[in-house]
Amino acid sequence: MFKKPPTDSREKTKNLLLNLQDKICEGLENSDGKGKFLEESWEREEGGGGRSRVLKDGAIFEQAGVNFSEVQGKELPQSIISQRPEAKGHEWFATGTSIVLHPKNPYVPTVHLNYRYFEAGPVWWFGGGADLTPYYPYLADVRHFHNEHKKACEKVDKNIYKVFKPWCDEYFFLKHRNESRGIGGIFYDYQDGFGSVYKGNKKNGKASQASQNIGKTNLNWDDLFSLAENCGSAFLSAYQPIIEKRVGKTFTTAEREFQLYRRGRYVEFNLVWDRGTIFGLQTNGRTESILMSLPPLARWEYGYEAKKDTREYFLTSIFTKPQDWENDKKLELFCLENNIFD
Amino acid sequence: MFKKPPTDSREKTKNLLLNLQDKICEGLENSDGKGKFLEESWEREEGGGGRSRVLKDGAIFEQAGVNFSEVQGKELPQSIISQRPEAKGHEWFATGTSIVLHPKNPYVPTVHLNYRYFEAGPVWWFGGGADLTPYYPYLADVRHFHNEHKKACEKVDKNIYKVFKPWCDEYFFLKHRNESRGIGGIFYDYQDGFGSVYKGNKKNGKASQASQNIGKTNLNWDDLFSLAENCGSAFLSAYQPIIEKRVGKTFTTAEREFQLYRRGRYVEFNLVWDRGTIFGLQTNGRTESILMSLPPLARWEYGYEAKKDTREYFLTSIFTKPQDWENDKKLELFCLENNIFD
Numbered sequence: 001m002f003k004k005p006p007t008d009s010r011e012k013t014k015n016l017l018l019n020l021q022d023k024i025c026e027g028l029e030n031s032d033g034k035g036k037f038l039e040e041s042w043e044r045e046e047g048g049g050g051r052s053r054v055l056k057d058g059a060i061f062e063q064a065g066v067n068f069s070e071v072q073g074k075e076l077p078q079s080i081i082s083q084r085p086e087a088k089g090h091e092w093f094a095t096g097t098s099i100v101l102h103p104k105n106p107y108v109p110t111v112h113l114n115y116r117y118f119e120a121g122p123v124w125w126f127g128g129g130a131d132l133t134p135y136y137p138y139l140a141d142v143r144h145f146h147n148e149h150k151k152a153c154e155k156v157d158k159n160i161y162k163v164f165k166p167w168c169d170e171y172f173f174l175k176h177r178n179e180s181r182g183i184g185g186i187f188y189d190y191q192d193g194f195g196s197v198y199k200g201n202k203k204n205g206k207a208s209q210a211s212q213n214i215g216k217t218n219l220n221w222d223d224l225f226s227l228a229e230n231c232g233s234a235f236l237s238a239y240q241p242i243i244e245k246r247v248g249k250t251f252t253t254a255e256r257e258f259q260l261y262r263r264g265r266y267v268e269f270n271l272v273w274d275r276g277t278i279f280g281l282q283t284n285g286r287t288e289s290i291l292m293s294l295p296p297l298a299r300w301e302y303g304y305e306a307k308k309d310t311r312e313y314f315l316t317s318i319f320t321k322p323q324d325w326e327n328d329k330k331l332e333l334f335c336l337e338n339n340i341f342d
Numbered sequence: 343m344f345k346k347p348p349t350d351s352r353e354k355t356k357n358l359l360l361n362l363q364d365k366i367c368e369g370l371e372n373s374d375g376k377g378k379f380l381e382e383s384w385e386r387e388e389g390g391g392g393r394s395r396v397l398k399d400g401a402i403f404e405q406a407g408v409n410f411s412e413v414q415g416k417e418l419p420q421s422i423i424s425q426r427p428e429a430k431g432h433e434w435f436a437t438g439t440s441i442v443l444h445p446k447n448p449y450v451p452t453v454h455l456n457y458r459y460f461e462a463g464p465v466w467w468f469g470g471g472a473d474l475t476p477y478y479p480y481l482a483d484v485r486h487f488h489n490e491h492k493k494a495c496e497k498v499d500k501n502i503y504k505v506f507k508p509w510c511d512e513y514f515f516l517k518h519r520n521e522s523r524g525i526g527g528i529f530y531d532y533q534d535g536f537g538s539v540y541k542g543n544k545k546n547g548k549a550s551q552a553s554q555n556i557g558k559t560n561l562n563w564d565d566l567f568s569l570a571e572n573c574g575s576a577f578l579s580a581y582q583p584i585i586e587k588r589v590g591k592t593f594t595t596a597e598r599e600f601q602l603y604r605r606g607r608y609v610e611f612n613l614v615w616d617r618g619t620i621f622g623l624q625t626n627g628r629t630e631s632i633l634m635s636l637p638p639l640a641r642w643e644y645g646y647e648a649k650k651d652t653r654e655y656f657l658t659s660i661f662t663k664p665q666d667w668e669n670d671k672k673l674e675l676f677c678l679e680n681n682i683f684d
Contacts, residue, residue, distance in 0.1 A: 040645070050646075054644045054645070056644070061643070065644065095426055175623075176623045176629045176632075177629060201459040260639075264636070267609060267640075268613060268633070271609070271610060271613035271614050272613050272614075272623065281517075281518045281614065287519060288644055288645055289456070289520045290518075291610070291642065292644050294606070295642065295643040296641060296643065297602075297607075297639070297640075297641050298639075298642075298643060299638060299639050299640075299642075300633065300637065300638055300640075301407070301638065302394075302396045302398070302407065302630055302634050303382070303396070303630055
């Protein structure tokens with residue numbers, strides 16, 4: 001049923017993701033100019049380990065977490081077994097790289113990346129993606145981030161961005177707030193060379209169109225490996241130009257407060273909805289590394305509502321709703337008229 | 343199987359909890375001296391509604407949220423049906439009062455209260471409790487908080503505090519941190535006059551000793567009503583003396599930072615483990631009211647560890663572990679020797 005992965009599949013994916021961690025850390029230190037990553041290597045009782053890197057109080061980054069892990073276990077948690085019943089009763093292997101960057105300046109977006117690879121008995125799959133969470137967004141930045149990831153996808157398959165873009169919109173969605181985490185990017189999961197699709201999770205009730213119908217691909221192991229490689233490499237070219245463009249902008253205390261308030265939403269998504277976080281906490285993962293995604297400072301404010309037609313208002317009226325960023329001309333015009341195009 | 347509740351059960355519990363909300367708000371405004379509660383009434387599409395009250399930027403309270411709700415729905419979520427299968431297919435009614443207070447001064451503990459009542463077809467049950475989350479605790483305060491709740495329990499049943507104290511320790515536990523949320527208090531759930539006990543939840547894998555064996559009571563409807571009444575009334579006498587004793591203490595920036603850091607744990611518990619929060623978000627509850635429990639400001643810091651033998655160290659080495667606060671003489675001596683007795 002499942003095609004066998006290459007004999008050196010674990011070594012290959014592990015090295016890919018280790019190198020990705022190295023390259024991205026190097027790039028981020030260059031961007032920041034001041035902060036340096038501190039590394040902690042750790043081992044896991046059940047098997048495997050990782051290296052967690054964190055940069056604190058940089059010139060640009062209030063906190064940057066870049067994790068690598070390669071872990072084994074006896075039995076996958078039920079939430080995954082329900083997606084891949086063939087994995088039941090088998091030992092599992094998982095390797096992944098995860099990044100969350102929290103810049104100081106509210107004009108520089110928060111960003112997330114994760115690429116991962118699983119094996120369990122006869123089953124294997126790739127998952128991952130990258131998504132951007134701006135506080136004061138510009139359409140040009142949104143388009144740039146998407147376009148770099150689109151180009152990376154197209155190196156592997158011309159049609160795959162059209163699958164992974166809506167999947168990202170669906171995945172990074174706060175149902176209890178009826179809003180997206182940010183402007184999206186790409187997301188894919190359970191890619192097993194077999195055209196199998198994500199079956200939805202209990203919390204969402206059922207899988208959406210995006211994951212059930214569109215989320216079907218027939219990429220094989222080598223394609224999926226290249227996909228992780230290309231998309232991982234696209235991260236810096238997708239994000240660094242946005243930093244460079246926005247980091248010089250001065251900001252007010254009120255804008256900083258708004259950023260901290262919106263960071264609260266980031267916390268809500270990660271702790272309530274994120275499968276990666278829940279998987280980590282369920283499988284007795286390294287809590288400090290898993291929760292490195294949480295912001296160094298966050299606010300909650302009962303009953304907050306942005307004043308109509310402010311930039312804070314546009315964030316939720318436009319930028320935390322799924323959109324056709326590239327082709328929606330009405331959206332483009334709106335952004336031009338409201339000085340949020342570039 | 344289940345004894346029928348009184349014919350006016352819904353009206354009675356609703357009024358009990360509305361009055362409790364009123365009395366506590368009045369008491370808290372008196373304590374604070376400056377802040378006033380603002381009220382918002384709301385309705386729920388599926389049926390019912392509530393009144394949410396919040397006090398912001400008081401003299402003592404950075405934020406105080408005191409909610410009342412009375413809601414109906416078509417079908418309870420699976421997480422509850424698995425505990426009470428008899429409720430399946432029946433419309434449900436639930437009423438509750440929830441309180442979370444976040445004081446400014448790190449020497450004044452955060453506190454939580456919730457009392458609730460459910461009906462669904464043939465089944466009804468009471469649940470609730472109150473627990474204290476200090477940042478710089480004193481054993482005398484811990485004892486006082488427990489003792490007031492113990493006295494309230496004893497008015498109904500001499501042995502019930504011994505059931506609800508360990509149950510609280512078990513419930514308010516962050517498995518991914520291996521620590522309690524705070525020093526506990528009392529907690530009970532699924533009390534249906536039938537001696538039924540909580541069957542554990544999926545996240546915990548199985549129910550503990552506390553909930554499986556000890557968590558068995560045979561209180562009837564009237565007892566359980568009185569229990570909520572007595573324990574609800576005990577809240578102010580359990581908490582206000584602690585405020586009065588500690589609110590005059592000056593604190594350093596470092597102590598404030600530690601409070602914000604520990605508030606991050608409060609967020610983690612509420613979003614990852616708290617059944618009430620998950621129930622609310624699953625049943626399309628009023629998100630702003632549910633998440634009023636989250637602190638106005640919170641920090642996360644990768645790899646933080648308190649220096650040995652500091653007060654910050656004692657918080658996790660002693661006060662976020664279940665203890666026999668009243669009778670442990672070694673603990674008492676330790677607290678006396680380290681100036682954390684009173």
